[in-house]
Amino acid sequence: MVFIIRRIxxxxxxxxxxxxxxxxxxxxxxxxxHILISDEMTQExxxxxxxxxxxxxxxxxxxxxxxxxAARGDLGSSFxxxxxxxxxxLERMPATLELAFAAFLLAxxxxxxxxxxAGLKPESPASRAIxxxxxxxxxxxxxxxxxxxxxxxxxxxxxxxxxxxxxxxxWDGLRHLALPAINLALFKMALVTRLARAGTRExxxxxxxxxxxxxxxSPTRVVLVxxxxxxxxxxxxxxxxxLGGLIAFSVVTETVFAWPGMGKLLIDSIQRLDRPVIxxxxxxxxxxxxxxxxxxxxMYAALDPRVRLRxxxx
Amino acid sequence: MSARVxxxxxxxxxxxxxxxxxSEFFASRVATGAFAALMTIVVMAIFAPLxxxxxxxxxxxxxxxxxxxxxxxxxxxxxxxxxxADGAGRDMWSAILYGLRISLGVGVASGIIALAIGTALGxxxxxxxxxxxxxxxxxxxxxxxxxxxxxxxxxVAILGRGADKVLIALVLVQWAYYARTVRGxxxxxxxxxxxxAAQCLALPSSRIVFRHLLPNCLAPxxxxxxxxxAHAISLExxxxxxxxxxxxxEPSLGLLIANGFEYMLSGRYWIxxxxxxxxxxxxxxxxxxxxxxxxxxxxxxxx
Amino acid sequence: MNDKTLVxxxxxxxxxxxxxxxxxxxxxxxxxxxxxxLGLVGESGCGKTVxxxxxxxxxxxxxxxxxxxxxxxxxxxxKLPESELRKVRGKSxxxxxxxxxxxxxxxxxxxxxMVEAVRAHQDVVNGKAFRLAKEALQRVGIAxxxxxxxxxxxxxxxxxxxxxxxxxxxxxxxxLIIADEPTTALDVTIQAQILYEAQKLxxxxxxxxxxxxxxxSVVAGLADRxxxxxxxxxxxxxxxxxxxxxxxxxxxxxLIGSVPSRNxxxxxxxxxxxxxxxxxxxxxxxxxxARCPRAADACTRQPELSExxxxxxxxxxPL
Numbered sequence: 001m002v003f004i005i006r007r008i009x010x011x012x013x014x015x016x017x018x019x020x021x022x023x024x025x026x027x028x029x030x031x032x033x034h035i036l037i038s039d040e041m042t043q044e045x046x047x048x049x050x051x052x053x054x055x056x057x058x059x060x061x062x063x064x065x066x067x068x069x070a071a072r073g074d075l076g077s078s079f080x081x082x083x084x085x086x087x088x089x090l091e092r093m094p095a096t097l098e099l100a101f102a103a104f105l106l107a108x109x110x111x112x113x114x115x116x117x118a119g120l121k122p123e124s125p126a127s128r129a130i131x132x133x134x135x136x137x138x139x140x141x142x143x144x145x146x147x148x149x150x151x152x153x154x155x156x157x158x159x160x161x162x163x164x165x166x167x168x169x170x171w172d173g174l175r176h177l178a179l180p181a182i183n184l185a186l187f188k189m190a191l192v193t194r195l196a197r198a199g200t201r202e203x204x205x206x207x208x209x210x211x212x213x214x215x216x217x218s219p220t221r222v223v224l225v226x227x228x229x230x231x232x233x234x235x236x237x238x239x240x241x242x243l244g245g246l247i248a249f250s251v252v253t254e255t256v257f258a259w260p261g262m263g264k265l266l267i268d269s270i271q272r273l274d275r276p277v278i279x280x281x282x283x284x285x286x287x288x289x290x291x292x293x294x295x296x297x298x299m300y301a302a303l304d305p306r307v308r309l310r311x312x313x314x
Numbered sequence: 315m316s317a318r319v320x321x322x323x324x325x326x327x328x329x330x331x332x333x334x335x336x337s338e339f340f341a342s343r344v345a346t347g348a349f350a351a352l353m354t355i356v357v358m359a360i361f362a363p364l365x366x367x368x369x370x371x372x373x374x375x376x377x378x379x380x381x382x383x384x385x386x387x388x389x390x391x392x393x394x395x396x397x398x399a400d401g402a403g404r405d406m407w408s409a410i411l412y413g414l415r416i417s418l419g420v421g422v423a424s425g426i427i428a429l430a431i432g433t434a435l436g437x438x439x440x441x442x443x444x445x446x447x448x449x450x451x452x453x454x455x456x457x458x459x460x461x462x463x464x465x466x467x468x469x470v471a472i473l474g475r476g477a478d479k480v481l482i483a484l485v486l487v488q489w490a491y492y493a494r495t496v497r498g499x500x501x502x503x504x505x506x507x508x509x510x511a512a513q514c515l516a517l518p519s520s521r522i523v524f525r526h527l528l529p530n531c532l533a534p535x536x537x538x539x540x541x542x543x544a545h546a547i548s549l550e551x552x553x554x555x556x557x558x559x560x561x562x563x564e565p566s567l568g569l570l571i572a573n574g575f576e577y578m579l580s581g582r583y584w585i586x587x588x589x590x591x592x593x594x595x596x597x598x599x600x601x602x603x604x605x606x607x608x609x610x611x612x613x614x615x616x617x
Numbered sequence: 618m619n620d621k622t623l624v625x626x627x628x629x630x631x632x633x634x635x636x637x638x639x640x641x642x643x644x645x646x647x648x649x650x651x652x653x654x655l656g657l658v659g660e661s662g663c664g665k666t667v668x669x670x671x672x673x674x675x676x677x678x679x680x681x682x683x684x685x686x687x688x689x690x691x692x693x694x695x696k697l698p699e700s701e702l703r704k705v706r707g708k709s710x711x712x713x714x715x716x717x718x719x720x721x722x723x724x725x726x727x728x729x730x731m732v733e734a735v736r737a738h739q740d741v742v743n744g745k746a747f748r749l750a751k752e753a754l755q756r757v758g759i760a761x762x763x764x765x766x767x768x769x770x771x772x773x774x775x776x777x778x779x780x781x782x783x784x785x786x787x788x789x790x791x792x793l794i795i796a797d798e799p800t801t802a803l804d805v806t807i808q809a810q811i812l813y814e815a816q817k818l819x820x821x822x823x824x825x826x827x828x829x830x831x832x833x834s835v836v837a838g839l840a841d842r843x844x845x846x847x848x849x850x851x852x853x854x855x856x857x858x859x860x861x862x863x864x865x866x867x868x869x870x871x872l873i874g875s876v877p878s879r880n881x882x883x884x885x886x887x888x889x890x891x892x893x894x895x896x897x898x899x900x901x902x903x904x905x906x907a908r909c910p911r912a913a914d915a916c917t918r919q920p921e922l923s924e925x926x927x928x929x930x931x932x933x934x935p936l
Contacts, residue, residue: 139598144590207719215734216707246462
């Protein structure tokens, strides 16, 4: 219990620090006036806006004001859409999460078995092919693969739609989800495969695996219970952090496939200089990251009993 | 008594570590192939003006009459456009060569600068220890817990557009990896007793750092360097593709691919496909070389 | 041959490395009767552990059993297909490893690891398997077994972990237990307890026991018969009292002489000079030649095992 509370407190600290960074980035590095004010206002309007936003107040006041507003959910309004930036982001979040989770699932479901196979039989030709494939997987630029996927599956073969998102959890929705999810998953799949292979090679040499075989257990059980549970610990840690990466990287896939998620909104906003939306995106993403890190830590403790004990003693 | 000077036995030239590493590296056919490919690409990029039949950014040489020619057709200037032409009539082969220059140039430049900064900070953290170490490592951990693309996007959003800004963003994304790696290796060496002894002898810190700590870090630095450079090239291409990277006047491969996006649905694949292949070849060969270097430089017990 | 639990004949296990062939076990033969304790003694690297693994078919590549017969109660284990061999492992033959820390899977509970050992060979429900596990723990002297079953390995001390390992070995009432240096990592007092309990269990259930160790003092109190191994071969074997009181092979004598308690106080400890040759570097002829005070020209040929007063010895100049 204490462990959980301690971790939550740590996470809050990180959120606070990141908010400071974002604040500093927006208000100090860039010209805050420029960043938060639309370029089309007249001088008079600008001055009024400055006073309204409190940009002529001392910096620490501004920061507290920013925090207060943020806690209330007010992160400014979009220039382009005229609506509160936070609302825009939250509207798009489900689409991004759907994509990210689908890609995550794909990466895990395909990557772990492939990696385990390569780890158990490292010299076999299939293993070598898997490892070669994994290097290809993380060398391929995601956006280019996306284009090629559209090229092959949508244009030439016409099997799957090339853009847009369908209804959640319908057949049409899944058809639209397929290509973007595969695209996003590819890079992570390669990483997961390599991780799983390294972990399996190490675990397979351990005494307890030999002992399990000496007990006469079936190889299936040895692999699925004894080996798998042990490699899950390091793999899960990395995977959890990678989920955050997936959410961030969905920016690329969303652009290629015109998937209506947060990432596409971000790119559009950067191009159109819609700064409040950019700030809102950063705040939300940072929050998500911190939460994910927290969950990963807790899961790590749940999976490896030794960690639980150590934390209890500490 | 006169001493006789006997002829000294001829010493065999000892095998330098470099030679040994090189022979181990090239023992893998895949790595050798990748290395050769990489060298070819680099040479092609450097000598692009000589190898390209056309300077694609010389407005006089390009005519829109050639637009969207398929691979293998001849352009108005008479030469064979063996990879086709893009929407403005530029020869793809030439565009790719020039694009390679930019992509490689930016990627490598950012890598080198990030290496310098990261190494300096990592060494400082390892050597000084204490609060400096804690501070630097906190920042590194914080930055590394966020994905590179996010950091890059934040930086681009804050700093704005432009080649120099992109370079700064790439450097800021990468330095943390170098810092962490270098600090790790430097710490291992730092803890050895002879460093303490050297300090007692009041040897200047710079000497200790450069002659003793730094060489120990070279191996991991090289490995991280190659893999990070590949990553930087990929990141720059991604940013350019998204439209927030290098400006139009200095088109990297990413931008070429982005330009070809609109022609995908009409079946003119070559405008995006070939630049992508070039990008893939570059990144993959660097990754393969880096992978092999990692195996060779970090001897593992289970081989 | 049915009166012997295990007969090993001319066992050869070789490792095929890039640098050459390592003849880890090179023609080892011995037998064990029901209820008998056989001590397999030798220095590190002499091949005793590999012998144990070879019996169960657990030698991993690049190693392989290349020759010999391993007959367990009349059945040649080498001729069995893997699926049949798996039925033997953990049921007819059980093994206890050296390091209790690493033998038990750290992320699985004790009851999981014991129940799976039972259910791999007996078709019983979980509840029954759990009860069997509990009884087994009681038999090795672990108090409050219910609580222990729900714990994880790292919550136990070394001695207790090893008792659990022995309990697991005994679960399916094996005919033969192979114990590979099971007490080396433990305190001397715990060691004594475990030795006592092991002996008791064997006498009561008629299980044969092969105790692999480098520690002569352990073997002296426990074993009925002893085989001394050197560089992949057995150099002497016989009843434990006879061998230890009147060794025939110079190596055995050296081993006995180097036990610290046998040396005089204040005098320098007796040693066997030199080191066991590396397995890739075995000299022609008797492997002990370089270190033997009695070596002569004849020793450049490989001596065979010869019988000598109901014992076996591999030497041209036995003591």
